[in-house]
Amino acid sequence: MRPSGRMIVLVCLGMAASGVLASCDRAERAAPSVECRALEEQVPDIQITEPAVCGEGPTRMEALAGSVIGTTPRGAWVLLYARDSHGVWHVQPYDDARHVTNFANCGWRNQTHLGQEYAALLVKGGFKYDVAVHARVGALPIDDENVIDYAMAQCAE
16 A cells, blocks of 8 residues: 655654664764655655575574665654565564664665565554564565555575
8 A cells, every 4th residue: 555645755864763763863864865855756665675695594694785765654664574495474683673774865774584585564654563463474464554665585696
């Protein structure tokens, strides 16, 4: 479901909705890229630009990165998943630590446990994360009315 109404570019605006999205310190805030400024009224599009390598398990972690192009409501955040070889999707990086860090200039980056496939969901601030419901799932919650957009990517070889 796509949001309607006035929206803003998600460019390091300190949107720490419930501590879920890392805020940017004014001194560290970089100027938004031309692409971000030009896309103020476009429908949001989330992408995974750097999938982590293929693997399994609870011990090894690598970076997973992507971008959000277009506009999104205040308080929106990115929920990451990794799919294991049994087809189960796991919230990343941990069940209780689902926030994305280093969010600036339309990009996001976080650590993930290795998997066979990765997913990034751009969700509204109203998305009610529940560990019991969302931490380990057979199917991603992409039909939730608070999911703005999502992207999936196979692991990097």
